[in-house]
Amino acid sequence: MNGIIALADIHRLKVWLPIRSLAYVNVYLINEDANSWLIDSGMLSSKSILSLAKGLREVGKDLCSIDNVILTHFHVDHSTMTVLLSETSNPKVFIGRVDMEIAKGKVDEFVDAAISLFLEHGMPKEEAKMIRESHPAIKLLDAYKDLDTVEMVPLDDGDTLKIGELNLKVVWTPGHTPGHIVLWDEKSGIMFVGDTMLLEITPHVTIHYWETDPLGDYMNSLRKIIELKPKVAYPGHRDIIKDPVKRAKELLEHHENRLNEVVEILKRFGPLTGYEIAKRIKWRVRYRTWDEYPYPERFFAMGEALAHLRKLEREGLVEQRQRGSLKIWTLRRA
Ligand SMILES: [Zn+2]
Known part of the structure; x- marks a missing residue:
């Protein structure tokens, strides 16, 4: 039993x-x-x-x-x-x-x-x-x-x-x-x-x-x-x-690694929009360029990137600024 x-x-x-x-x-x-x-x-x-x-x-x-x-x-x-x-x-x-x-x-x-x-x-x-x-x-x-x-x-x-x-x-x-x-x-x-x-x-x-x-x-x-x-x-x-x-x-480890990856991207290439970050993340997909991504997969990539940015923002590691109509991400200055 x-x-x-x-x-x-x-x-x-x-x-x-x-x-x-x-x-x-x-x-x-x-x-x-x-x-x-x-x-x-x-x-x-x-x-x-x-x-x-x-x-x-x-x-x-x-x-x-x-x-x-x-x-x-x-x-x-x-x-x-x-x-x-x-x-x-x-x-x-x-x-x-x-x-x-x-x-x-x-x-x-x-x-x-x-x-x-x-x-x-x-x-x-x-x-x-x-x-x-x-x-x-x-x-x-x-x-x-x-x-x-x-x-x-x-x-x-x-x-x-x-x-x-x-x-x-x-x-x-x-x-x-x-x-x-x-x-x-x-x-x-x-x-x-x-x-x-x-x-x-x-x-x-x-x-x-x-x-x-x-x-x-x-x-x-x-x-x-x-x-x-x-x-x-x-x-x-x-x-x-x-x-x-x-x-x-x-x-859990996968998301910890992804959070670190987003921080690294901002360190190397920031300031960036969430969209630019989503394109730079190394997603486990077979497409070589963003243009090859089918639209539903772009929804996933963009959504995931923003969910990670939101968590990092809550942790105080990154911050967003308004530039015109866009939000721009940078590492948070100590
Ligand atoms: Zn589901």
């Missing part, structure tokens, strides 16, 4: 996405007697619908037999399939309270807040416009509008959901989104981590409102996970994480 049995009841369904860099989202099906639970739902796209239907059929379920859905966060590839499921199965839908507020009618406002930061930090208008139009959330805005009509149950930090052998405790882990949650079963050591931790790729952390510090939040969320010492983590993408504590430490 130490988690082995609970493990057997968890089915990982690979739900394919029309997003090449991610390939698929992991949807977890947990059966509890007659009740079936999904953790995350997939994206409202034909590719995802077909693979979810097939995955469910292989374990004796279908799109009409889902009783509950828990969303780790509001992102399009995890949440929007819920719109279809609410028509086919009408499940009870749970989501972290903070992400529920964004999912309910505020997604475009949220993306636009990031785009206006990009402009303030030096991205050319035309490029920012293209990035907005190619953003997956903006492309699926209709699905989000429908998601707005789906009734949701907000989850708070410390809430517990009992599913068969599992007592899943809700742990707030902001950073990847402001209201991201992970689900933690202390007895078995199983944690469903959504996009807080992934293998091979680093979860995206961006900034939408300057008064927030999403990277600081994200790094604290990783530290929270390290303290809980999960034995196995079920992520939103890629393979199961067999040593979650090690992975959390690697991700």
Whole structure:
């Protein structure tokens, strides 16, 4: 009863996405007697619908037999399939309270807040416009509008959901989104981590409102996970994480290194705009020049660069000055 049995009841369904860099989202099906639970739902796209239907059929379920859905966060590839499921199965839908507020009618406002930061930090208008139009959330805005009509149950930090052998405790882990949650079963050591931790790729952390510090939040969320010492983590993408504590430490180190890289860039080339810094960071991508970056990837790069600058600003290591309509970054003078 130490988690082995609970493990057997968890089915990982690979739900394919029309997003090449991610390939698929992991949807977890947990059966509890007659009740079936999904953790995350997939994206409202034909590719995802077909693979979810097939995955469910292989374990004796279908799109009409889902009783509950828990969303780790509001992102399009995890949440929007819920719109279809609410028509086919009408499940009870749970989501972290903070992400529920964004999912309910505020997604475009949220993306636009990031785009206006990009402009303030030096991205050319035309490029920012293209990035907005190619953003997956903006492309699926209709699905989000429908998601707005789906009734949701907000989850708070410390809430517990009992599913068969599992007592899943809700742990707030902001950073990847402001209201991201992970689900933690202390007895078995199983944690469903959504996009807080992934293998091979680093979860995206961006900034939408300057008064927030999403990277600081994200790094604290990783530290929270390290303290809980999960034995196995079920992520939103890629393979199961067999040593979650090690992975959390690697991700913390990755961001420490990136923070140092930004400081080094300013030392060598500053003063610079956030846009100029984003272009100089050595992202792990196969593109040689900025012009080769597809627009959605530019959203990630620019957002990450600003999230790192914001954290460094909070730490008192860098500062921004207004030059005309632009913000210019320098190292902070002692
Ligand atoms: Zn995500």
